[in-house]
Every structure is written in C-alpha cells, then in structure tokens.
Amino acid sequence: MTPADRQPRPPLRIAVLASGRGSNLLAILDAIAAGILDATVAGVFSDKSRAPVLERARSAGLDAHALVPREFPNRLEFDAAMFDAIEQTAPDLVVCAGYMRLISEPQVTRMAGRMVNIHPSLLPAFKGLHTHQQALDAGVAHHGASVHFVTPELDGGPVIAQARVPVMPGDDAEVLSARVLEREHPLLVAVLRAFAAGRIALEDGRVTFDGMAIHAPLQLGLDNALTPAPHPAA
Ligand code: GAR
Numbered sequence: 001m002t003p004a005d006r007q008p009r010p011p012l013r014i015a016v017l018a019s020g021r022g023s024n025l026l027a028i029l030d031a032i033a034a035g036i037l038d039a040t041v042a043g044v045f046s047d048k049s050r051a052p053v054l055e056r057a058r059s060a061g062l063d064a065h066a067l068v069p070r071e072f073p074n075r076l077e078f079d080a081a082m083f084d085a086i087e088q089t090a091p092d093l094v095v096c097a098g099y100m101r102l103i104s105e106p107q108v109t110r111m112a113g114r115m116v117n118i119h120p121s122l123l124p125a126f127k128g129l130h131t132h133q134q135a136l137d138a139g140v141a142h143h144g145a146s147v148h149f150v151t152p153e154l155d156g157g158p159v160i161a162q163a164r165v166p167v168m169p170g171d172d173a174e175v176l177s178a179r180v181l182e183r184e185h186p187l188l189v190a191v192l193r194a195f196a197a198g199r200i201a202l203e204d205g206r207v208t209f210d211g212m213a214i215h216a217p218l219q220l221g222l223d224n225a226l227t228p229a230p231h232p233a234a
Contacts, residue, residue: 022053027185
C-alpha cells in the first residue's frame with residue numbers, strides 16, 4: 001500500500017440512470033443513510049418523464065431530470081444530451097439501475113470504466129429482456145443478478161460481481177424476480193462500496209479488484225460481502 005492509498009477518499013459521486021420504479025436507487029440511498037456506503041447521489045436521470053424513480057428521487061431531496069427521446073432528432077443526439085447533463089454533475093460513476101435503453105457507442109466510450117449496469121441474470125446467461133422467464137424456460141437450477149461495466153455490446157461488458165439465488169420448484173417469473181431483486185440491492189451496494197474504497201477498476205478491458213485482474217465475477221456472500229470466486233485450478 002502506498003501513502004497515497006492511505007489518504008482519506010472523498011465520497012463517491014454517483015449519477016443514477018433509471019427508467020422505472022427505482023428500488024435500486026432506494027437501496028443506494030438507504031445504504032448511504034445507514035453509513036454503509038460512503039457516497040453521494042449527484043443526480044438521477046431518466047428517459048421517462050413519468051418514471052416513479054423521479055418522484056422517489058425528488059422525495060429524497062435529489063436533483064432528478066427526465067430527457068425524452070422523442071424530443072431529439074435521433075438516438076445519438078439524445079444520448080449526447082443525456083450524458084452532457086450527467087457530466088454536469090461531475091460523477092465518479094454512472095450507475096444504470098433499470099435503465100431500459102441501449103446507450104450509443106460514443107457515450108459508452110466517453111464513460112469507459114466509469115459506468116456500470118445491474119442486470120437480472122447471471123451473465124453471460126440471459127441477456128436482454130424477460131430474464132426471469134428466460135431462466136425458467138431454460139430450466140436452470142440457479143439464477144441471479146450481475147453488475148458489469150457498460151460496453152457497447154448489450155449486457156456484454158466485463159462482469160464485476162454476481163449474486164446467485166436458487167430456482168425453486170413452482171417458481172413463476174414474478175416469484176423468481178422478487179427473489180433476485182432481494183439480492184440485487186445488497187449486490188449493488190457491495191459493488192458501490194468497493195468502488196468507493198477504490199478497490200475496483202477497469203484496466204485493459206479487465207476488471208481489477210485490489211489491483212489484481214479477476215478471472216471470474218466476484219460473488220456476493222450471505223454476509224453481503226464480495227469475495228473472489230475460487231480459482232479454477234484450486
Ligand atoms: C432491476 O431488476 C434491474 O436489474 C433491471 O431492472 C430492474 C429495475 O428495478 N434491469 C434490467 O433489466 C436492465 N437490463 P428498479 O427500478 O426497482 O431498480
């Protein structure tokens with residue numbers, strides 16, 4: 001550890017991008033309020049002017065902004081305006097928490113290594129939509145959620161960490177989705193805690209944890225801490 005590593009770090013500045021109900025935003029805010037996460041939410045951004053997440057953000061006293069795609073000539077210009085607005089909040093990290101639009105390549109490149117997404121599956125399995133139904137249809141024994149760096153490929157960037165849940169007999173998509181969501185929240189908080197502590201980075205396209213490239217996603221334990229996956233050779 002160098003002396004610079006021992007300096008107290010400023011709170012992680014987070015911008016949240018979301019299209020829907022905002023339970024992941026609330027999990028972040030609860031963790032900050034509980035003193036578990038040393039961060040501040042610098043702004044909340046949505047592509048849906050009526051998304052419940054905006055109201056939840058405003059109730060918490062946060063700046064919340066909606067930019068509506070149909071008011072822009074095309075996707076590139078919409079995304080540029082969205083990320084210009086996000087940059088104004090000077091975030092260390094952009095968190096896509098239920099943001100249901102593909103982000104175009106120039107903005108992804110602009111945010112390289114500074115933007116993560118939470119996705120409700122054990123990536124690379126079940127990209128895209130209806131992941132819980134996809135998991136049930138595939139008959140898998142385990143399902144879960146992943147937090148990954150955002151790259152231009154849909155749900156395809158390097159995976160940082162995952163939380164696993166069992167699929168139970170009789171599950172339907174709704175029941176399974178609720179079981180996953182319960183673990184999504186601590187997963188996202190654990191990953192953000194690791195960012196806040198400077199433990200996670202993207203280097204040469206690979207995730208590093210404490211300065212070492214990981215060979216598999218970190219795993220969320222029952223204690224809600226992240227642990228490296230066992231090495232395949234071990
Ligand atoms: C979460 O389950 C998140 O994983 C999912 O949307 C939900 C948002 O919930 N994201 C995706 O499907 C992205 N591909 P929330 O609005 O309550 O946080």
